[in-house]
Amino acid sequence: MPTYIAHVDVDEAEYQNPQELVSIWGTVREDVQQLGGEMLDTHAVLGPYDFDVRFRVEDDDAAFRVTQTIERHGLDTETLQALPVERLGELVDDV
Secondary structure: OOEEEEEEOOOOOOOOOHHHHHHHHHHHHHHHHHHHEEEEEEEEEOOOOOEEEEEEEEOOHHHHHHHHHHHHEEEEEEEEOOOOOOHHHHHHHHO
8 A cells, every 4th residue: 555645734724722733633544544544643843844644545546535634624735655765676676
């Protein structure tokens, strides 16, 4: 199952305090599971995004559904597919 990383920005108008924001992650995790995926971890980050969410789903279509689910909670996402570094050797051997 491919792994994806969603860079997440919080809509400050949607959340007035950090406690409100923390309370949604359990719901997001359940939503991802209902879509057949697995949320691996979530990190608050310093930088241009507020959070990074790492998750696994079957394909790009499912990843799109997950990002739409996250955005339904008043969050903006930029999602990328992640490739384990260990796989790079396999891929460059064929080039």
